[in-house]
Amino acid sequence: MWLSLCALLWTAFQLVPLPREIIALLQPRAIEAADDATRLLDSASRSWLPLSLSPHGTLWALVRGGAVVCAFSAAWLLAAARERRRVLMSVAASVIAIAVVALAHLGAGAERVFGIYRQVETASSLLAPVLNQNHLSGFLAMGTPLVLGFGLEAEERGARIAWLTAAAVTGAASLIAVSRGGVASLVCGLLALGLLGLMRRKGSTAGERVTPLLLILATSVSALGLGLYVAFEGLKLDFEAGDLSKLELAGEGIGLAVDHPWVGVGRGAFSAAFVADHGARVRYTHPENWIAQWTSEWGLVLSVALIVALLIAVARAVKAAKSWPRLGALAALVSIGTHDLVDFATETAGIAVVVGALAGAALYPSREGTTSRRFHHASLGAALSVALVVAFFGWRLDRTSVSTLRHRLENALLARDHEGFQDTLSTAVALHPSEPAFFLLGGAEAGQRGDRRSIAWLNHAMRLAAEWPAPHLEAARYLALTGRYSQAFTELREVELRGPGAGAPLACEVLSRSPESVPDLIRAARADEVGLRLLDGVARCLPLDDETAIEIDRHLSTHGVPTANLRRARRSIAAGAHQEALSALPEVSDDPDVLTIRARALMESGEPAQAAILLERAVTGRERPQGILRLLARAYAQAGDAERMRATVSRLRGTAAGRAPGVAGAWVLQGNLERGLGNDGAAMQAFERANRIDPTSAGLHHVARLSEHLGDLGRAYRAHSSLCRSGEAAACAHRDRIRRRLAEPRTLDAQP
Structure with missing residues (x-):
């Protein structure tokens, strides 16, 4: 427990301002970032600086870590008070509840969480309060061996069946969430429970050893069978499309730790530090690996000490464990630890708090309580102090987060509120000195005012995120507005180098205003792979018959770019x-x-x-x-x-894979082609089928037109009436016209 408090205190220390001389030795990048920011803001250099490269990120990590330590401490103290079982049962209940809620959403075909929240940045096939499907799968996989442990301990048949069924359901839900990391963590957790059970039962009879193992096997097979039955195709595609990018990311995270071995970059500052060397269109907030996360943010010294202490604590707990629920809890820790080697579920505060409670109850050394009352009082006092820190800072953090400040800056930029923008920018840069987005926005606002310092802001954003195309794109926009087309197109080449296809739209915008700048574009792009790709993208986004596009295609044809000949053929x-x-x-x-x-x-x-x-x-x-x-x-x-x-x-x-718009569109096409072949009856049938499949398709319009063409005014009237009721004013006019025709008296030809 005290080691967790040490980690929290080190996180707090990373926020404490220290003299520049000390920071220069331990974290020179912090000085560079702070000095660049103050120079751009025309303010004085700071004499005292924190170790963290992202002070706000570290403050957020401190609050989140404080919540985890509080949960850990509470579980630890409850275990000391002989309430370990209740803590573990609470954790098991939270996992079962999430599984039931997720499966209920699936069964109801819900598209919103609890009918309220629609996914924005996630696309999970299994809706639940935990929106990220990888995190959801890992959380459910973690709980499965714990729930199974309660089932193995239960003596009453009904209770045992209930617990084992719940374990099978949580395991199946973990698979239905479709996550390779979830599958691996579920398998590891169940295997760990089996191995721990064998170790625990070394001196028991063969029957006492075999029965629990058979129950573990049966529950595992049930979970796997149900999960694969529901989600086999999704899992198959996930494994086929999978790669090793997350392992590569973890390796790069370890490399960041090697670059900052003593103090780390600051807890919560991984993203700001990592983007300097790996900034691109995809922004990594975590290395998706808890070892890489700890070592890069806390430094190697403290992280290695924490990892060793954690392994020792787990080994001691395994040796001392007597009950199946505790063995299940330890297997659950193995499961979430395995999962977080490839997908960092505990980056989510809600999951991290539950894992903290699980660890506190599982790792407490003895149910009888071997520690002194003074130790318990000290632990309680420390936990309460941490709780006060969480309560004091927690509710304020969102006001100064990157997303909130960025939103405020973007609104001020759109409103051309220069004074408000500068006030917010000063706050943002002070709290997030290594965040390139704020320097990008600073450059955009300066360019909007025609301030030549725009380039200085954008150059700093480029240094902070060398692979990010956005600063080069904004620089190109400013240079084009000031008439420096050659330099603007050179920046667009840099955009194309970092983000293929990202620079062409702006180039087309510039050329539409200044077509005489085509030679500048061709010279700046150069005749290599990157330049030809940029020119090809520009020719694509211009109108096909545009003279500028034709000139670019002539140049591309001389360098053997095949798409230029395709456009020439289309012309x-x-x-x-x-x-x-x-x-x-x-x-x-x-x-x-x-x-x-x-x-x-x-x-x-x-x-x-x-x-x-x-x-x-x-x-x-x-x-x-x-x-x-x-x-x-x-x-x-x-x-x-x-x-x-x-x-x-x-x-x-x-x-169309059964989707109504696609199927109906195909029937409309068939109807039009049947009409062209003179098969009006077949055409009518096709249009009517299209309308039945998807009333929003064009099928009913074609029914109305074809019916009138064939002289079937009654059918045409009904079709136009339906369209009129759906709100189409033109259809109402056609309906009224046909009604007047139907009301006209008909004259019969004279009989011979």
Whole structure:
């Protein structure tokens, strides 16, 4: 327990301002960041600085760590008061509750958590109050051996069945959440419980050893069977699409620890420190590995001491454990420890507090209480002190978080509130001196005012996040506004280098205002892979017939960029020069884009059968062939082959995977093609099916038009009436027109 307090005190010490001379020895990057910030703000250099590279992040970590230490201390003291079982049962109850809530959301087909909150930054297939599916899976996997431990201890048959069923449900829910880390942690937790059970039962009879192991096996098989039955496809895809990027990230986190071995970068400051060397479009807030997290943020010395102490405490607890619930708790710690080697679930405060309580109850050395009353009083006093710190700082932190300050700065920037922006910027930079987003916004606001210091702000953002394209993009915007096109396009090349495709939209915006700057763009881009990719992106986003795009494509063609020839062929097709389009493309190619454009040219020149042959080849090269299938259906219809047209549209419906808009759209297409072939009856059936499948499709509009064309005014009237009721004013006018026609007296032809 005291080691956890030491870690918390070290976190607090990382916030204490120290003389510059000491910081220069221990954390020179902190001085560089602070001095750069004060220079940009025209303020005096600070004489006293904290060790942390992100003071606000460390304060947040202090509050969160304080909450965890409070939970750990409370569980520790309750275990000392012979209430270990109740603490562990509370943890088990929290896991079961989350599993039940998650499965209830799944069964109800809910799209919002409790019908209120819709996911914004997550896309979990299993909704629960824990939104991140990896964290949810790890939390449920952690609780499974603990719940199973209570089942193994229960003597009454009903209680045992209830606990074992709950364990199977939590384990299955862990798999349904679809997480590779969750699967690994669940397996490790169950194996750990089995091994601990064997160690505990060394002196018992064979029957006493085998029965619990059979129950563990049966529960594990039930959980795995149910989970795989529900989520096999999701897990299969997750494992197939998986990579080792998180292990690579953990290795880079260890590298950061090696660079700051003595004091670390500051608890909670990993993101600010890591972005300097690895800043890109993806911003890492954690190394997704608890060992890398501790060592990089606390330093190697303290972290190694904590890890060794934790391993010793676990070993002692394993040796002393007598009950199945405690063995389950220790197996749960193994499970969450395994999970957090590849996906850091305890970065979430709610999960971390539960894990803290679990650890406090599981690691307390003795149920009888071997420690003195003075020790308990001291522990209680320390825990209360920590609780006061949490209460004092916790509610204030969100006001000065990165996201809150960034939102305020963006609003002030949009409102052109210079004074408010500067006040907020000063606060943001003081609390987050290594956060590049604030220097980016500072540069954007200065550029908005035409202040030449914009470049200084943006250059500092580039130094803080060398791989981040945004500062280069903002610099290009400022340089273009001041007429320095060559420099602006040079910055856009840097954007393309860091974020492929990110610079082209701004380049197109600049060229639309100043088309005479095309030579500057071509010179700045250079004729290498990065430059040609930038030019290609610019040619894509400009209108096809734009003279600037045509000039860029001429340059790209001289360097053998194939997409330039594709655009040239499309221009020829638009101009009616079909043979010229065909000559611009290679005759032999397996590229789906080349095949598709050649097919379009052949269709325009009256050779749909040849076009269909090319499109059949193109379909096989596309993961999403919907566009090619539509064109192929049109080719068969143009060739008069109704059967193949219908078969192609059927293939198109198959790609919709049962989604109503896609299926209905395919029926609308078939109806239009049937009309072109003169099959009005088949067309009407297709349009009506489209409307039944998806009333929001264009099916009913086509029913109305075709009915009137065929003289079926009654059906046309009903169709327009339905559209009118849905709020379409034009349909109401058509309905009224047809009603007047229906009211007109009809004259019969004279009989011979």
